Amino acid sequence: MNVFVIGVGLIGGSLATDIKASYNNAIIHGIDANDINLETAISLGFIDKSSTFANLNNADIVIISVPVDITEIVLPQVLDKVSDNCLVFDVGSTKERLCTIIEHHANRACYLATHPIAGTEFSGPKAALANLFRGKTNIICEIEKTGLKQRELALDIFNRLGMRISYMDAKAHDKHIAYVSHLSHISSFMLGKTVIEKEQNERDIFDMAGSGFASTVRLAKSSPAMWTPIFNQNKENIIDALDEYIENLTAFKQLMQANRSTDIFNEMKSTNRIKEILKGIE
Amino acid sequence: MNVFVIGVGLIGGSLATDIKASYNNAIIHGIDANDINLETAISLGFIDKSSTFANLNNADIVIISVPVDITEIVLPQVLDKVSDNCLVFDVGSTKERLCTIIEHHANRACYLATHPIAGTEFSGPKAALANLFRGKTNIICEIEKTGLKQRELALDIFNRLGMRISYMDAKAHDKHIAYVSHLSHISSFMLGKTVIEKEQNERDIFDMAGSGFASTVRLAKSSPAMWTPIFNQNKENIIDALDEYIENLTAFKQLMQANRSTDIFNEMKSTNRIKEILKGIE
Numbered sequence: 001m002n003v004f005v006i007g008v009g010l011i012g013g014s015l016a017t018d019i020k021a022s023y024n025n026a027i028i029h030g031i032d033a034n035d036i037n038l039e040t041a042i043s044l045g046f047i048d049k050s051s052t053f054a055n056l057n058n059a060d061i062v063i064i065s066v067p068v069d070i071t072e073i074v075l076p077q078v079l080d081k082v083s084d085n086c087l088v089f090d091v092g093s094t095k096e097r098l099c100t101i102i103e104h105h106a107n108r109a110c111y112l113a114t115h116p117i118a119g120t121e122f123s124g125p126k127a128a129l130a131n132l133f134r135g136k137t138n139i140i141c142e143i144e145k146t147g148l149k150q151r152e153l154a155l156d157i158f159n160r161l162g163m164r165i166s167y168m169d170a171k172a173h174d175k176h177i178a179y180v181s182h183l184s185h186i187s188s189f190m191l192g193k194t195v196i197e198k199e200q201n202e203r204d205i206f207d208m209a210g211s212g213f214a215s216t217v218r219l220a221k222s223s224p225a226m227w228t229p230i231f232n233q234n235k236e237n238i239i240d241a242l243d244e245y246i247e248n249l250t251a252f253k254q255l256m257q258a259n260r261s262t263d264i265f266n267e268m269k270s271t272n273r274i275k276e277i278l279k280g281i282e
Numbered sequence: 283m284n285v286f287v288i289g290v291g292l293i294g295g296s297l298a299t300d301i302k303a304s305y306n307n308a309i310i311h312g313i314d315a316n317d318i319n320l321e322t323a324i325s326l327g328f329i330d331k332s333s334t335f336a337n338l339n340n341a342d343i344v345i346i347s348v349p350v351d352i353t354e355i356v357l358p359q360v361l362d363k364v365s366d367n368c369l370v371f372d373v374g375s376t377k378e379r380l381c382t383i384i385e386h387h388a389n390r391a392c393y394l395a396t397h398p399i400a401g402t403e404f405s406g407p408k409a410a411l412a413n414l415f416r417g418k419t420n421i422i423c424e425i426e427k428t429g430l431k432q433r434e435l436a437l438d439i440f441n442r443l444g445m446r447i448s449y450m451d452a453k454a455h456d457k458h459i460a461y462v463s464h465l466s467h468i469s470s471f472m473l474g475k476t477v478i479e480k481e482q483n484e485r486d487i488f489d490m491a492g493s494g495f496a497s498t499v500r501l502a503k504s505s506p507a508m509w510t511p512i513f514n515q516n517k518e519n520i521i522d523a524l525d526e527y528i529e530n531l532t533a534f535k536q537l538m539q540a541n542r543s544t545d546i547f548n549e550m551k552s553t554n555r556i557k558e559i560l561k562g563i564e
Contacts, residue, residue, distance in 0.1 A: 117490060117491070119492070120493075136492070137489045137492075139490060176481065176487050179477045179480050179481060180487065180488065180490050180491040181490070181491070181495060183473065183477070184494050184495045184497075184498040184499070185494065186534060187469055187498060187531075189534075189549065189550055189553050190527060190530040191466065191527065193530050193549065193552075194461070194465070194526050194527045195461045195462060195465070197530075198461050198523070198526065199458065199462070205458050205461075205462065206462065207399075207446070207448050208399060208421060208448070208455075208462050209399070209463070210418070210419075210463065211401075212401070213462050213463060213466045214560050215497050215498070215500045216466040216469060216470050216497070216498055217556050217560070218494075218497045218498075220550075220553050220554070221556060224547045224548075224550035224551045224554065227550060228543050228546050228550070232538075232541070232543055232546075235538055238538065239538060239539065241476065244479070244480065245473065245476045246528055249468070249531075253521060253524045253525070256514075256520065256524075257521065259517075261510055264510050264514075265506045265510045266506075267471065267475065268502075268506035268509060268510065271478065271502050272502070273478070274474040274478065274502045275503045277491075278496050278499070278500075
């Protein structure tokens with residue numbers, strides 16, 4: 001079984017690792033614009049050999065795990081080259097534009113739009129982890145547009161990797177993911193920025209920071225190369241989410257200015273039910 | 283050695299646990315407005331016996347670990363009752379107002395203003411943990427106003443508990459802690475609120491949330507009874523921090539609206555240095 005992984009970073013590398021462990025007959029071919037990353041991936045053992053787009057006609061599976069702006073360019077090229085029976089899936093954090101781009105492609109049935117909700121704030125082949133996907137949710141969009149054979153193979157892979165499957169249309173995916181993922185990244189980056197700006201001349205100030213601060217700014221370590229195109233592709237939904245977030249922050253500030261302690265207490269109390277919501281995640 | 287702990291929750295309970303383990307001769311007396319919490323603390327074993335303010339004249343050490351609005355009331359009462367040699371310290375997240383309140387108290391030398399940067403998002407006696415303070419920073423304010431004997435005893439305790447000591451004036455403490463702690467709590471609470479509001483009719487939506495979301499909203503589980511008075515006492519500094527945070531979020535949104543991808547990338551890139559800053563914390 002010839003598996004081509006385009007982009008051998010955190011997600012591509014973690015998928016390659018688990019697929020190698022789950023399928024005895026899998027040969028993992030790596031394609032990456034960065035030769036050093038490709039060499040690292042081969043030396044780490046999760047990629048068997050380096051390859052190129054010219055060989056994609058031999059692929060049984062193609063995984064596209066590059067930043068979402070590159071996926072827009074790469075996906076049609078991959079679909080042009082693969083055989084009818086090939087399964088192609090991407091793992092990006094935006095789905096609507098991508099599904100539209102290949103909507104009328106002759107090989108549309110080869111493609112499955114997926115978004116595994118898994119990752120860390122690190123990137124590159126050295127960040128790849130075995131069993132990263134176990135117990136995590138994989139969101140699949142527009143399943144009905146994917147061929148039967150491809151669906152079966154994809155579900156077999158995700159099943160072996162231990163993922164829970166969730167189905168959603170691409171538009172709804174992008175809207176909701178703006179709230180539960182993209183907004184968190186911006187809140188974290190801007191929190192980091194605010195504190196760094198304020199405290200740039202205060203060398204020892206971060207001694208004062210505890211695990212709470214570390215938790216809220218953790219996502220500000222994330223890769224700008226990965227996140228800039230996500231913010232661009234999901235712009236409208238993210239701006240809606242940001243507007244509501246800024247509105248809530250401003251309202252909270254006004255409660256503080258007016259010394260409305262009971263309202264401040266109640267705001268926090270009602271948000272405490274995030275505890276129940278997080279139980280399924282952590 | 284008679285140690286009185288007023289407020290037997292997460293921090294008071296964790297201090298009691300470590301002090302019992304570090305001093306063979308320590309007898310831990312618990313005082314708490316909530317009888318059930320006191321009984322729980324005794325049954326968990328970190329409080330030896332329940333007590334009242336009337337017995338404080340026998341105290342060698344008094345630890346005040348209650349919400350900061352209650353501390354303002356309790357601290358002068360405690361100083362009224364203790365003997366000259368007693369060490370009294372609180373553990374609250376605000377220091378300026380408290381130091382001002384007892385500035386001219388006859389027993390000012392008994393008091394040490396401390397803020398151990400340790401805790402979790404949980405509260406109450408069952409949340410108490412052994413070794414919670416090991417390797418953590420303890421900020422001490424206005425050390426020069428505390429008596430020599432009290433200073434020595436306090437440093438002996440903090441040393442045995444494995445804490446790093448940082449000295450700061452109370453005003454500077456409150457200003458900086460607004461950025462590296464209080465702001466994180468508000469950003470987290472409002473993020474939780476924004477997502478809950480948006481998704482209240484979408485039962486399955488939190489299946490889409492991953493560890494990144496969990497990390498950024500973790501602090502929204504925190505106790506409103508503890509945080510409402512902190513926000514009140516440190517109002518001016520927190521409003522400054524909130525203003526800057528809202529400004530940064532708004533500027534980021536405007537970059538998105540104007541499709542300024544390079545600027546968005548650079549904003550994130552420059553904030554990535556939070557990685558180095560967090561190395562000392564996590």
